[in-house]
Amino acid sequence: MEALFSLVVGVLSASGLYLLLRGRTFPVIVGLALLGYAVNLFLFSTGGLNTHAAAVIGESISPTDPLPQALVLTAIVIGFAMTAFVVILAIRARSELGSDHVDGQQGEEGDVGR
């Protein structure tokens, strides 16, 4: 399970980073969202991965650490708010700058593939 979990986190963060480095706002936002998922999963795993383990003492033989779950909840809420803000900001930038490029210009150097 650890191997699969770390693979998922790794692939998610790699894809997130790749998209984050693109020149248009839409891939960048998707990249941020993927990176957010990877980070939340990673944070969830910091208490150790257990199966059939409740986060409450006395409910199962070896309880799991409840704190990472609380932290992930906080991180999800904050990440959600941030993503919403970035989406609105990107739409506003598209209308004000007349382009969805992160630098607000079309056809710049390094803006490949389009």
Add this chain to the structure above:
Amino acid sequence: MNQHLIILPILVPMVGALALLLMGKASFTTHRRISVSLTAALVLISLLLLNRAASGELTFYGLGNWNAPYGIVLMLDRLSALMLTLTAVLALGCILFASAGDDTKGSNFHGLFQLQLVGLNGAFLTGDLFNLFVFFEILLLASYALLMHGGGKARVGAGLHYVILNVAGSALFIIALGVLYGATGTLNMADMARRVATMSGDQAALVTAGALMLVVVFSLKAALLPLYFWLPRTYSAAPAPVAALFAIMTKVGLYAILRVQTMIFVDSPAAGGITAWLWWSGLATIVLAAVGVLAARDMRPLIAYLVLVSVGTLLAGAALGTTAATTALLYYLPHTTLICGALFLIAEMIGQQRGKAGTRLVRARRLHQRHLLGGLFLVAAVAVAGLPPLAGALGKLLLMQAAEGSARLWLWPLLLLAGLCALIAMSRAGSVFFWASYKGEVATGRISRAQLAGVVWLLASAPLLVIFGGPVSAYTQATAQQLANPQEPIRQLLGDDPTQQVVLFQNIIGDAP
């Protein structure tokens, strides 16, 4: 009441922010009155806290009465009290200036401003790493909205970069926290420090990785060399009172670095790596920022690069790590923050009277109130370049004295050359603004009293920090000594017996159902 005083710097602006956001329909005058009086109250509260911390007393406050290391703790020591006071003083100047009309250019300025103060004060008070992350997010969210206040192409463009970079930074922050929590099993700073000190092998390597990632995140906030490229554009696009308040934002990063460096990772293998990274990046930041100061074609980026010079200076000072160096940098810190803030405000006032030319360094019409503005500009320029008799010179002198051996060889020339560059750039800017103007025409527009009050309030720090140089440097020296002895807060918070507290959750075995 006395016991709850420590949480007021968070509660007062938070309640204020909520009230101000809810009464969106009330007149601007009401908003201004509430906002200014709340910020003035904040100055008083932080002075009380400063007075309490000055005696060397450490105050802890367990939120919800959950005790450390299980609950979130607020911790007040000399450093936090100093930063709180600095924030409140800077904020009062900015809010006075903004009340002259900048707050009417968009909606909810005062509510967001108070929310930003919640985040700043919380970050300075908290003794818990995850709580630090939460307060960072609060101050960042407020800063995104404040940066966009008034709208316009430049702000949206700069804001997009700033927001994306900081969201990515937050992701790295959580990864670092996850690594540290996985290795140590705690998020309380004092508890983590105690566990890090006894760590070995694989776990120590994890702690080192986590510590260095944390420092990268804080360097992004502090705008250290490879991570500073967002700063000049963001600061020059922001509305003047917001840019002035942002002068403290880089110092939040510096504060966080100082805190984790002196408290948590002082004995860990990460300490050497952190110091080396801070020292060389700090010096390189000074060099590039000095070049930026000379190259700027507009007053606002020029000031933004001056902020960067101060960041480099302060972080190089933090890398020296001696008590004398910390004393010096804590003396230099309030001065440079307040003066850079004041400079943004002065630039705005100059820009208002130059019509289309704005703050660009080009020939324009004569300023309407050139004697008043010239006088303010002169004081600020002397202060920011670090010339005697103002506090900048004293701060740099203390820092140069604190450097020893080969560090001296690097720090002295760079610091002095950066001062020279600032001097050249400021005198060039001053000559263009006040002397190289077209004959005859005089620009219109007057400085309002509120604007003047804000600027004078901030500029007054330069002479005051010299006049009260003795008590201030005694305080910063005591702060440096307190930081050099992190065992004391840890002992006071967690008690003498370390084994009693060190219970990893993984070791708790519950009763079988």
